[in-house]
Amino acid sequence: MAQATIRTRLREIAYARSGDKGSSSNIGVIAYTAEGYRYLRDFLTPGLVQTYFQSLRPVRVDRYEIPGLWAFNFLLKGVLGEGGSRSLRIDAQGKALGVALLAMELELPAELHDLCVRKKEI
Numbered sequence: 001m002a003q004a005t006i007r008t009r010l011r012e013i014a015y016a017r018s019g020d021k022g023s024s025s026n027i028g029v030i031a032y033t034a035e036g037y038r039y040l041r042d043f044l045t046p047g048l049v050q051t052y053f054q055s056l057r058p059v060r061v062d063r064y065e066i067p068g069l070w071a072f073n074f075l076l077k078g079v080l081g082e083g084g085s086r087s088l089r090i091d092a093q094g095k096a097l098g099v100a101l102l103a104m105e106l107e108l109p110a111e112l113h114d115l116c117v118r119k120k121e122i
Helices: 034-043 046-052 097-102 110-116
Strands: 005-009 014-021 024-031 060-066 071-077 105-109
Touching (some): 005 110, 034 071, 034 110, 046 060
Antiparallel strands (some): 014 024, 024 071
């Protein structure tokens, strides 16, 4: 029997910051909860991120884990062409890539939903 899931977006589980490093962009993804971090450690793989940004043609995506902060840093090699100062791209420094990644849809196991999703403040 298939496991029950809830369709959500990455932004419900984590927030992100992004920027540039020469011809590459880095995206920091920080989970709101420890359970969210554990889920993302298995789900948010370098291969998935590379496929998600395939239109930008990353040469390679590396992921660095920062478990004490419930965070990951993704380095998208080559997505900025020759680098921010030489690019004609609208977002030459990759500042919007974190927001773009947060729009990723995912199927979160129903039993993890309340443990992973950011609590809405009243």
